[in-house]
Structure formats: C-alpha cells, structure tokens
Amino acid sequence: xxxxxxxxxxxxxxxxxxxxxxPAEEVDLVCTDVPALVEAIRSLAVRGAPLLGLAGAYGxxxxxxxxxxxxxxxxxxxxxxxxxxxxxYGVRRAVAAYxxxxxxxxxxxxxxxxxxxxxxxxxREDAEASDRMAAHxxxxxxxxxxxxxxxxxxxxxxxxLVSGGEGTALAVVKAVHRAGQxxxxxxxxxxxxLQGARLTAYEAARAGMAYTLLADNAAGSLFAAGEVDAVLxxxxxxxxxxxxxxxxxxxxxxxxxxxxxxxxVVVAPTTTVDPATPDGASIEVEQRPGHEVTDITxxxxxxxxxxxxxxxxxAPLGTQAHNPAFDVTPPELVTAIVTEDGVISxxxxxxxxxxxxRSRSGNGMMSI
Ligand SMILES: CSC[C@@H](O)[C@@H](O)C(=O)COP(=O)(O)O
Numbered sequence: 001x002x003x004x005x006x007x008x009x010x011x012x013x014x015x016x017x018x019x020x021x022x023p024a025e026e027v028d029l030v031c032t033d034v035p036a037l038v039e040a041i042r043s044l045a046v047r048g049a050p051l052l053g054l055a056g057a058y059g060x061x062x063x064x065x066x067x068x069x070x071x072x073x074x075x076x077x078x079x080x081x082x083x084x085x086x087x088x089y090g091v092r093r094a095v096a097a098y099x100x101x102x103x104x105x106x107x108x109x110x111x112x113x114x115x116x117x118x119x120x121x122x123x124r125e126d127a128e129a130s131d132r133m134a135a136h137x138x139x140x141x142x143x144x145x146x147x148x149x150x151x152x153x154x155x156x157x158x159x160x161l162v163s164g165g166e167g168t169a170l171a172v173v174k175a176v177h178r179a180g181q182x183x184x185x186x187x188x189x190x191x192x193x194l195q196g197a198r199l200t201a202y203e204a205a206r207a208g209m210a211y212t213l214l215a216d217n218a219a220g221s222l223f224a225a226g227e228v229d230a231v232l233x234x235x236x237x238x239x240x241x242x243x244x245x246x247x248x249x250x251x252x253x254x255x256x257x258x259x260x261x262x263x264x265v266v267v268a269p270t271t272t273v274d275p276a277t278p279d280g281a282s283i284e285v286e287q288r289p290g291h292e293v294t295d296i297t298x299x300x301x302x303x304x305x306x307x308x309x310x311x312x313x314x315a316p317l318g319t320q321a322h323n324p325a326f327d328v329t330p331p332e333l334v335t336a337i338v339t340e341d342g343v344i345s346x347x348x349x350x351x352x353x354x355x356x357x358r359s360r361s362g363n364g365m366m367s368i
Pocket of ligand 1: 158
C-alpha cells in the first residue's frame with residue numbers, strides 16, 4: 001500500500017512506501033510530523049496526483065492528532081508542490097472537517113478524529129473512483145480499438161502507487177490485461193526521474209503484463225512503425241477548458257498521437273478537474289532543480305561506494321538545466337478524458353462544465 005495510517009503507542013504516524021527507493025527496495029518512510037511529510041512530498045517519496053490528495057488529508061489528521069497548528073500545517077502542505085490540484089483538495093477537505101467539528105464544540109481529540117475520518121473517506125472514494133475509471137476506460141478502448149489485443153503506450157506512473165486503489169490510467173491497463181486484451185504495454189522511462197522505468201515497470205511486472213520499457217525519445221519511431229494503438233496517461237490538473245497538465249513528455253506524445261491518428265486518452269478522477277483554473281496557460285507548472293537533469297540520480301544504492309540519493313554528473317559542471325516537472329496538452333489533442341463519473345469526448349469546456357455539475361467534486365467541495 002502506498003500510504004497508511006498507524007497508531008503505535010508513541011502516537012499516530014503516516015507511513016509512506018518510499019517511492020524513491022523503488023524498485024530496488026520496499027522501504028517504509030514513517031512521518032511523525034508535517035515537515036517530514038512536506039519533505040517526502042517534495043522529494044517524491046510520495047507522489048502522483050490522487051495520492052498527493054490523500055497525503056494532504058492524512059497530513060492534516062496527523063497535525064491535529066499530534067497537537068500541531070492545523071492551519072499552519074494546511075498552508076505548508078498545500079504548497080509543498082504546485083501543480084497537482086488534488087493536494088490542496090485533500091488538505092481542504094480534512095481542514096474543513098476539523099473546523100466543522102470545532103464549531104460543533106468538539107474537543108481537540110474529537111476534531112482530530114473528524115479530520116482522520118475525512119482522510120479515510122477520501123481514501124475510500126479514491127479507491128472506488130479507480131474501479132469506475134477502469135471500467136469506463138476499458139469500455140472506451142473496446143469502442144475505439146478493434147478486438148484482438150491492444151498495444152498501449154503510457155508515461156510516468158499512474159498505478160496503485162499513486163492512489164488509494166488501482167490508480168488512473170494504469171488501472172485501465174490492468175483491467176484490459178485482466179480481460180486478456182493487453183497485447184503490450186509500452187512504458188516510457190519518463191526522464192528525468194524515471195517514474196516509468198522504476199515504478200510503472202515495477203507495477204507491470206508484478207501484474208504479469210507483457211511490457212516493454214523505452215527511452216522517451218524512442219516513442220516517435222514506435223508510432224511510425226504502427227506499434228501503438230492508444231496512449232493512456234493520467235493528469236495532475238485539468239483546467240476548465242479541458243487542458244491537461246501531466247508529467248513532462250505527455251504533450252509531445254499527444255502531438256505524435258494526433259499525427260499518427262492514435263487515440264490519446266487521459267484518465268483522471270474528478271478531483272483532478274479544476275474549474276477555477278480557466279485554461280492551460282493558467283496552470284502553474286512546477287520547476288524542479290536542475291541537478292535532476294544534469295545528473296543521473298540513483299535513488300537507491302546499487303553501486304558499491306555510491307551514496308543513496310546522490311547524482312552522477314553527466315553534463316559539464318555549471319551547466320544550466322531546464323526542468324519543468326509537467327507540461328500542458330491542449331484539449332484539441334485529447335481524444336477523451338475518462339473520469340469515474342463518465343467519459344468526456346470530445347474534450348470541450350462545455351463537456352468539463354457538464355461533468356463538473358453532476359460529479360461529487362462539484363458538490364461544493366472544491367471551493368472549501
Ligand atoms: C494519477 S497520476 C497522474 C499524474 O499525477 C502522473 O502522471 C504524474 O505526472 C506524477 O508526477 P510526479 O511528479 O511523479 O508526482
């Protein structure tokens with residue numbers, strides 16, 4: 001499990017599966033306070049949009065249970081990373097539950113319990129959303145592609161490591177695999193931090209899928225050879241006009257997919273839709289440190305004498321690097337957005353608004 005709440009005698013803790021150590025080691029990272037959790041979010045020990053929402057909500061529960069200032073905790077957690085809208089959403093939900101309890105004359109312990117109950121509710125909802133996205137996505141692929149085995153290309157990691165359930169895009173791939181319809185999963189390595197090579201390949205191997213890893217820049221020739229039937233990716237934020245922010249490298253795949261007449265499908269829960277962000281240009285894209293590009297970072301320590309987490313420089317010392325963590329794909333390049341509440345296709349502002357008005361997340365929760 002990517003994240004869990006535990007209550008040892010010394011006090012409650014949030015336990016994260018440290019994703020920077022995968023696939024070499026499955027190591028737990030135990031957070032006893034909010035600064036440790038913020039650091040885990042920044043270092044990508046915990047990552048991926050839906051899981052960041054859960055981390056934010058449980059982080060508030062942790063702050064409340066350990067007697068820290070909940071509003072200060074909310075401020076630092078919500079701003080730990082800027083792009084995935086789910087982080088602020090999870091924080092706001094738990095904070096709202098905490099303050100509602102205080103308004104109802106709850107004592108500190110009862111208010112902390114209310115925050116924890118909200119985090120657990122979000123966790124359950126996220127798992128259910130995964131199942132529903134998987135079903136909708138599988139049905140969509142059955143409509144779009146001929147039967148007989150799909151070759152799906154994916155980018156970054158969108159599986160059980162980013163979710164309370166099976167994930168987003170990878171949850172769809174898993175459903176297709178279980179139905180015997182996955183001919184091949186093409187896994188982009190996802191430079192610079194290799195979420196595809198380290199995490200998606202790890203999940204695909206455990207699920208027994210036929211998968212092949214490729215360098216990101218090998219995708220073009222795969223399309224040209226007719227080896228890709230569909231692209232499935234997740235999202236960190238979907239703007240009101242349907243623009244999709246996702247891991248850097250997603251936009252070039254969308255361009256390739258359009259040129260080669262291949263469906264480009266985004267799979268994300270409604271908690272990733274952000275009607276308060278009007279368009280793609282308004283999405284804040286996280287800029288990460290240059291050393292992630294100038295160095296090859298080995299997050300674990302497979303080489304004798306190499307310290308875990310340090311990088312091997314591959315560019316001349318002093319080289320400047322451009323390192324946006326995400327890019328934005330315009331709606332006209334997206335064939336469909338699959339959510340737990342249905343599929344939007346074509347992707348238009350009206351389609352997003354219509355989904356929003358009938359979804360759970362449109363139930364006032366995002367404006368808390
Ligand atoms: C459901 S996961 C969708 C996205 O969150 C995922 O593709 C992604 O871009 C994650 O980026 P990361 O920087 O690893 O948090």
